[in-house]
Amino acid sequence: MYKNVFLLALPFFIGFSIFGQTAISGTVVDEAGNPLLGATVLLQNSVIGAVTGTDGSFKISRAPIGDHLLECTSLGYTKEVVPITVQEGNEVRLSIRLLRSAEELDEMVVVGTSKAEQLKEQGFSVAVLETATVKNTNLDINQLLKTVSGVNIRESGGLGSGFDLSLNGLSGNQIRYFIDGVPMERFGSSLTLNNFPPNLVERIEVFKGVVPTTLGADALGGAINITTAYRGKSFLDVSYAYGSFNTHIASVNGQYADKGKGHFFKVSSFYNHSDNDYLMRDVPVFDLELGNNLGTIDIDRFHDDYSSAMVTLEAGVFDKKWADGASIMLTGALNRKNYQHPDNNILRVFGGFRTEGESYLGRINYHKTFHKLHIKAYALLGKVRESVIDTSAFKYNWAGDFIKRDDDDPKGELLERRSFLKLDDIVANSQLTIGYRFNDYGSLGLTLNQNRLKRTGDDIVDPLNRVFEVPNTINKNVVGLSYTYKNIAKGIEITPFLKGYRFKGSIISEGIDGTFTNSAPRFGDLGYGAAIAYARSPKLSFKTSYELAYRIPEAFEILGDGIYITPNPGLGPEQSDNFNFGIRYDTENNNIGLDAETNLFYRNSKNFIRFNPLGPFGEFENLNNVRSIGAEAALLLRYRRFLRLSTNLTYQEITDQTAFDEGLPNINFNSKVPNIPYLFGNAQLGIVPFKPNEKNELSLFWNLRFVQEFFLIWENLGDPNQKNVIPKQFIQDFRVQYTMEEGKYNLALAVNNVFDQLAFDNFSIQRPGRSFNIKLSYFIN
Numbered sequence: 001m002y003k004n005v006f007l008l009a010l011p012f013f014i015g016f017s018i019f020g021q022t023a024i025s026g027t028v029v030d031e032a033g034n035p036l037l038g039a040t041v042l043l044q045n046s047v048i049g050a051v052t053g054t055d056g057s058f059k060i061s062r063a064p065i066g067d068h069l070l071e072c073t074s075l076g077y078t079k080e081v082v083p084i085t086v087q088e089g090n091e092v093r094l095s096i097r098l099l100r101s102a103e104e105l106d107e108m109v110v111v112g113t114s115k116a117e118q119l120k121e122q123g124f125s126v127a128v129l130e131t132a133t134v135k136n137t138n139l140d141i142n143q144l145l146k147t148v149s150g151v152n153i154r155e156s157g158g159l160g161s162g163f164d165l166s167l168n169g170l171s172g173n174q175i176r177y178f179i180d181g182v183p184m185e186r187f188g189s190s191l192t193l194n195n196f197p198p199n200l201v202e203r204i205e206v207f208k209g210v211v212p213t214t215l216g217a218d219a220l221g222g223a224i225n226i227t228t229a230y231r232g233k234s235f236l237d238v239s240y241a242y243g244s245f246n247t248h249i250a251s252v253n254g255q256y257a258d259k260g261k262g263h264f265f266k267v268s269s270f271y272n273h274s275d276n277d278y279l280m281r282d283v284p285v286f287d288l289e290l291g292n293n294l295g296t297i298d299i300d301r302f303h304d305d306y307s308s309a310m311v312t313l314e315a316g317v318f319d320k321k322w323a324d325g326a327s328i329m330l331t332g333a334l335n336r337k338n339y340q341h342p343d344n345n346i347l348r349v350f351g352g353f354r355t356e357g358e359s360y361l362g363r364i365n366y367h368k369t370f371h372k373l374h375i376k377a378y379a380l381l382g383k384v385r386e387s388v389i390d391t392s393a394f395k396y397n398w399a400g401d402f403i404k405r406d407d408d409d410p411k412g413e414l415l416e417r418r419s420f421l422k423l424d425d426i427v428a429n430s431q432l433t434i435g436y437r438f439n440d441y442g443s444l445g446l447t448l449n450q451n452r453l454k455r456t457g458d459d460i461v462d463p464l465n466r467v468f469e470v471p472n473t474i475n476k477n478v479v480g481l482s483y484t485y486k487n488i489a490k491g492i493e494i495t496p497f498l499k500g501y502r503f504k505g506s507i508i509s510e511g512i513d514g515t516f517t518n519s520a521p522r523f524g525d526l527g528y529g530a531a532i533a534y535a536r537s538p539k540l541s542f543k544t545s546y547e548l549a550y551r552i553p554e555a556f557e558i559l560g561d562g563i564y565i566t567p568n569p570g571l572g573p574e575q576s577d578n579f580n581f582g583i584r585y586d587t588e589n590n591n592i593g594l595d596a597e598t599n600l601f602y603r604n605s606k607n608f609i610r611f612n613p614l615g616p617f618g619e620f621e622n623l624n625n626v627r628s629i630g631a632e633a634a635l636l637l638r639y640r641r642f643l644r645l646s647t648n649l650t651y652q653e654i655t656d657q658t659a660f661d662e663g664l665p666n667i668n669f670n671s672k673v674p675n676i677p678y679l680f681g682n683a684q685l686g687i688v689p690f691k692p693n694e695k696n697e698l699s700l701f702w703n704l705r706f707v708q709e710f711f712l713i714w715e716n717l718g719d720p721n722q723k724n725v726i727p728k729q730f731i732q733d734f735r736v737q738y739t740m741e742e743g744k745y746n747l748a749l750a751v752n753n754v755f756d757q758l759a760f761d762n763f764s765i766q767r768p769g770r771s772f773n774i775k776l777s778y779f780i781n
Contacts, residue, residue: 329361
């Protein structure tokens, strides 16, 4: 323990011990003597440098002794090379004047380091998706995330269906989701990743295994943070898409910002609908009277339509003395989903079973930088209602036949008694993040996060269902402390951190005999970790990270969801040792760019939480020990704006490492955990064949998705040649996008699953075949 504390504390002392080094400072101005913002000053053939501020000043705090060439560049100006001599104890001061370049630029150039690049330079294993080039295409957020190495998303149907996202072997609630740093875990079914259109998103950050303290999360396997767009700008972004299966996807996103007065008003909204009536092949048909199997048929789904909508209003101020930004947000969202069958099998067919969701959230936001001190805070309060409607007295089969149950038969389509259950959650979440920069090398961060849920329920059809009459409550708190030491001259960044977890709940559960039990689970522990990045050169960098992570079970895992998940009050928190090691090589020469990255990962999880299906129902359970080990590689090749080729491949082995179960040998020891793929990859080719003129552009995209077959049940049970497997998938999509008037008007066409391949996914549920859609969008800024 003392050794671990010493290793974590070592970078703190390093950060405070390196002072008094020789510095290079000065200003960069244009021909008229005006200061230049964002000019890059760099020692030639090194990573040692700085970027000028608003007054044109720069400072390289630590430079090696000797003779050097100092390069200064800025967009639209010619490069200036200045010879300098650095001597021990003598600061070099310069005034550099740049001349305007006579050359015309034919493409956009980003000056300085973008937010995405800053994230990639950290020691955390992180992938960053910027949506600027794809936000007007027909992709949704899940389709974008599937292109990230290490990410696999399994869905149980079409639009609005349940999905399970896996990241380096860990999945489901082990991965946390955020919007602008605010956790989505209790937003309700109306606000999920597969609802959000890319138009509302500026950037998606995918943290693998090790999560920074600023997110305030109890994530076990990683986190995904969606950043919304266009801060402080006036704009209007409208889009509408129509596609196969009567699919409609629309969004309106607009903002008015008055820079002079420093206030803004923003509206974000979307509407989604699909009948999801795609063709099902070889589905079994059962006689409704006797239950005999009548064979198989090909037939369209007839009770699987889905609708969702959201409106968010935000008003606030920016660039004030007391706040860089402050706002009030109000969000209302709802959805309705009809179920054709349970999410984990197709044997039971529904014709009336459905769920409905409503979410009403209010949030206040604030952030401000006071010289070296930065403060960011939010507070959220809301009500989320989830309704489960199982009131039909009819029985259905895949042929669409139905019969009415006997009058004395109380069964619904799914449950033993017909039910209309309403679950009401009161959610409260707040977070305070404080950052303090001591000097050019060291900064300290503190994050305090509180999350509370109170659940009540009422069944207006089944009077015997009283499990949620008494409120159930869950409280969790996460505290994070981090220190970052960054030395640009040495190309190194070290971030050690600590996380404290506290959880308590009050849970009423109903036993098999109908009696109720009150349990009060408690949990508290300390996690820790570190992230280290080293830039060997501007082209080659290494990074490694480790975290002892904890994840507290979610409300529906403990309490059930009123549909398929039965309560398990004894479910305990899970913990994991997460380790990453990655290498990145990035270069560009003669308009050809190459970005290659590989990452090795190791996850050793205890009390691993897994859903154990029992027919259409099931409960979440703890496995003693699960290990995930694997590797991923990604390659991006680009030639100007004409060509962009990207590909990635992931291999992961997730095995049960529990040797004994309740004193007996575990027959699944060293077996792969079922229903999780172990080999998958993506490839995408993007081409801009021609530009009709400077304002219009045509783009073509070809996407390939590969998943190797994997077992639906434990691999060591039964005859391997006769066991159920989820078959290999090789799906190809094609998209074309035409942009007019520099992005003001956009037209996109897409063909998904071009060759109409038969594809199965989570719990071997068949996915849609070939589909078409068209999208129109309008943007003005």
